[in-house]
Amino acid sequence: MATPAIARTRAELDAAHGDSTVSFVPTMGALHDGHLQLLKHARPLGETLVASIFVNPTQFAPGEDFDAYPRTFDADLERCAEAGVDIVFAPTVETMYPTGLVDTVTVDPGPLGSVLEGAVRPTHFRGVLTVVAKLFGLVRPDVAVFGEKDYQQLTLIRHMARELALGVEIVGCPTVREHDGLAMSSRNRYLSADERRQAAYLSAALRAGVAAGPDGADAVLAEAHAVLESAGITPDYLVLTDADMGEPRPGVDAHLLVAAKVGTPRLLDNTALTLGA
Numbered sequence: 001m002a003t004p005a006i007a008r009t010r011a012e013l014d015a016a017h018g019d020s021t022v023s024f025v026p027t028m029g030a031l032h033d034g035h036l037q038l039l040k041h042a043r044p045l046g047e048t049l050v051a052s053i054f055v056n057p058t059q060f061a062p063g064e065d066f067d068a069y070p071r072t073f074d075a076d077l078e079r080c081a082e083a084g085v086d087i088v089f090a091p092t093v094e095t096m097y098p099t100g101l102v103d104t105v106t107v108d109p110g111p112l113g114s115v116l117e118g119a120v121r122p123t124h125f126r127g128v129l130t131v132v133a134k135l136f137g138l139v140r141p142d143v144a145v146f147g148e149k150d151y152q153q154l155t156l157i158r159h160m161a162r163e164l165a166l167g168v169e170i171v172g173c174p175t176v177r178e179h180d181g182l183a184m185s186s187r188n189r190y191l192s193a194d195e196r197r198q199a200a201y202l203s204a205a206l207r208a209g210v211a212a213g214p215d216g217a218d219a220v221l222a223e224a225h226a227v228l229e230s231a232g233i234t235p236d237y238l239v240l241t242d243a244d245m246g247e248p249r250p251g252v253d254a255h256l257l258v259a260a261k262v263g264t265p266r267l268l269d270n271t272a273l274t275l276g277a
């Protein structure tokens, strides 16, 4: 198990990857088995596998958990080695924000950036897309892999790559789950034992929605809401979209997305489903 090279600046990155094709997995660290899957998915997609670890300040609003966000660099390095990562890009804040923490040029996510997660976190997706664009500029990957767990983020990054012609292929990786269905997330560690039990009902609600798919959109939402209600969870949202997060239509691949605060952490989950008339 080779230890990955660590690069903190563009010069160090360039020296480490030369002219090889690059697959890339951006993360905020605190790596769990979900990230490990992403890395394994990305491994064969390029000659060199780069993982970035950067807790990006500009996607957190004042009062959110930027300071408390878990930072576990040594353990992360071991996970990266296990997954065959060649280069861990752990940039300094100055590498990412050479003119200071206020971006004067940003990526506007458009209307999809201000609904659902964007309604709760109004500046979040501008911060995410801007930092991902910067990471792409620094790493210059051929392929970048993101988790379906953060489905709105994945969709917006696909839109950005396509509409700004970034020349990076965006690949989604299925959500990795705990044995009871809870989607893995760095923030799960903040759940108390009771909250952890309650959190499993988010994925149970999605499964109920999938089972009701043939009966149409109203049945999907009613069944999923009933499961959440039985667990005492009031979702921030529970919505049906099409696979690209537009309007859902019968017969077209649909998506069901949920977010809720369970105790302190906000948890997200989603699933694909087929919708009857």
Ligand SMILES: Nc1ncnc2c1ncn2[C@@H]1O[C@H](COP(=O)(O)OP(=O)(O)OP(=O)(O)O)[C@@H](O)[C@H]1O
Residues within 6 Å of the ligand: 026, 027, 028, 029, 034, 035, 037, 038, 145, 146, 147, 148, 149, 150, 173, 174, 175, 176, 177, 183, 184, 185, 186, 187, 188
């Ligand atoms: N359970 C999971 N299955 C698949 N991909 C995941 C999972 N959890 C996170 N990812 C993906 O890993 C990448 C890095 O995510 P991040 O570092 O924010 O981890 P996270 O666990 O989502 O943390 P958070 O608790 O902040 O949501 C993203 O593309 C994200 O979608």
Ligand SMILES: CC(C)(CO)[C@@H](O)C(=O)[O-]
Residues within 6 Å of the ligand: 026, 027, 028, 054, 056, 059, 128, 131, 132, 150, 153
């Ligand atoms: C894509 C990302 C690494 C940008 O900071 C982050 O939003 C995440 O980890 O999902």
Ligand code: BAL
Residues within 6 Å of the ligand: 059, 060, 150
């Ligand atoms: N995985 C999403 C990153 C965030 O919550 O800021």
